[in-house]
Amino acid sequence: MRCSYSSLDIRTVVVARGFKVTCGFKARGGMLSFVGHGFSRAVSRPSLQGFQPPKLWANFAVQSILCILWLVVAGILLLSSAAAWAQTPNYKGVGRAPTQDEIRAWDDAIGPAGKELPPGSGNAKDGAEIFTNKCALCHGPGGEGSLLAPRLVGGKGTLKSAQPVLTIGSYWPFATTIYDYIRKAMPRGQEGSLQPDEIYSLTAFLLFKNDIIKETDVIDAKSLPKVQMPNRNGFIPQQLGEIHDIKKRGCVRGHCP
Numbered sequence: 001m002r003c004s005y006s007s008l009d010i011r012t013v014v015v016a017r018g019f020k021v022t023c024g025f026k027a028r029g030g031m032l033s034f035v036g037h038g039f040s041r042a043v044s045r046p047s048l049q050g051f052q053p054p055k056l057w058a059n060f061a062v063q064s065i066l067c068i069l070w071l072v073v074a075g076i077l078l079l080s081s082a083a084a085w086a087q088t089p090n091y092k093g094v095g096r097a098p099t100q101d102e103i104r105a106w107d108d109a110i111g112p113a114g115k116e117l118p119p120g121s122g123n124a125k126d127g128a129e130i131f132t133n134k135c136a137l138c139h140g141p142g143g144e145g146s147l148l149a150p151r152l153v154g155g156k157g158t159l160k161s162a163q164p165v166l167t168i169g170s171y172w173p174f175a176t177t178i179y180d181y182i183r184k185a186m187p188r189g190q191e192g193s194l195q196p197d198e199i200y201s202l203t204a205f206l207l208f209k210n211d212i213i214k215e216t217d218v219i220d221a222k223s224l225p226k227v228q229m230p231n232r233n234g235f236i237p238q239q240l241g242e243i244h245d246i247k248k249r250g251c252v253r254g255h256c257p
Contacts, residue, residue, distance in 0.1 A: 169210025
């Protein structure tokens, strides 16, 4: 069997002993049409003395089936491609460029220095009540985690072990990130509903539960950036030139901070 293919002409020629058939699809004016040239007798060759050729129609039938199958597959591929092109969305003329005020409103991430922190304050005692009402259902009564949400406390000193426990107290390098994450993502389904004082109180509660601050310490825009997290310097070595030295990075048993 001999097959030829192009973007404008798909044609299959099947040559059987003594006969040939040509069939295919051809594009005309943007429409696909079936092209069949019928049967014609191929150039005959003299047979050898005493040679019995195989059954003509059996070979012809097999090759004809292969021809039809090939055409079906080619047709499906063409139709699927045409459908995909037709469904490609066109966004021309849709939307507009954001204004500078809109960009500033979205650029509200709180950095390690805490310059973006809003006014307000809170402590761990107030945060415990808020945590019980709005966080304990997912994170557990003491922040130990559950099937619904990860663990928030504990894990101190486990980062260099074979089974490190990654929590706010053991892994996070900046205390301001706690405030920023709660503000944007918590509670689940009510994101952005907490007031600054509530977020400061929750942040203080989590820091207290991880033995980082005292229960009576007040957390606000000035004190939060000053909190020294246990893993503050665990992500990179003191000297950046030593970042490729696994010993100076404190890597143990294949686990690197």
